[in-house]
Amino acid sequence: MEIDFYQADAFASKPFEGNQAGICILEKELPEELMQQIAMENNIAETAFVYKSEDGFNLRWFTPTVEIMLCGHGTLGSAHILYELGILKEDETARFHTKSGLLTTVKNGDWIEMDFPALFSKPAELPEEAIDALGVKPINVYFSDRYIVELELEVEVRNAKPDFSILKNYETIVLTSKGYVGSAYDFISRTFVPKHGINEDPVTGSSHCALLPYWSEKLGKSEMFAYQASSRGGEVKLRLNGDRVMLCGQAVTVLKGKLFV
DSSP states (O other), rough: EEEEEEEESOOOOOOOOSSSEEEESSOOOOOOOHHHHHHHHSSEEEEEEEEEEEEEEEEEESSSSOOEEEHHHHHHHHHHHHHHOOOOOOOTTTEEEETTEEEEEEEEEEEEEEEEEOOOOOOOOOOOOHHHHHHHOOEEEEESEEEEEESSSSHHHHHOOOHHHTTTTSSOOEEEEEEEEOOOOOOOEEEEGGGTTTTEESSOOHHHHHOOOOOOHHTTTTTTEEEEESSSSSEEEEEETEEEEEEEOEEEEEEEEEEEE
């Protein structure tokens, strides 16, 4: 069996930045075990599997080790490829049916805006073991489906060197801070997911679904510009709309080919 395969760098305006997404364009759904094997073979943060439904597309995402419920860069990369191939017209709204419900995207020039569920956090405690493994001094810890750990200074977020052998025992941890005075960014972040086979995710749409409500309440703003400060790095435009987060990013295609399975 041959599968059309693409790789896009999502939340990036040029190759080798942002987050790598593998995109498999399917005629029909594959067995779950096979999708997981393909994701393991690709060995990048997420591989997306897309196939047509009656009123849009079905979309699933897999890390090298597990299927996940929500993936921003995998959705952005999938939409980018569908627009690039002409499967979606430039002015057409993409409708993706996922395990997190219906997700839609619209294209505006080089940017693609995604309509995602907001993740609202509550104050929480992170065990001392995990704090020691992060090597940081939190000023706030919140939790939704992941830990949001606020630090005082941007440089602390950028310079953190976590011990992933310890963090693999915990759910996703996101370090964040306000942008420095005069920065173009309202806030920055880094996301660590060793429990699910990714030590540091380069740019994480789902984390921004939690970060935007968090920072919106603190800063009193509903529209923000954010940066994920991984080694690859990536920019995200954000807008809070009730219980939805509008995530806007760019993507570039870096690979086209066939998978033989």
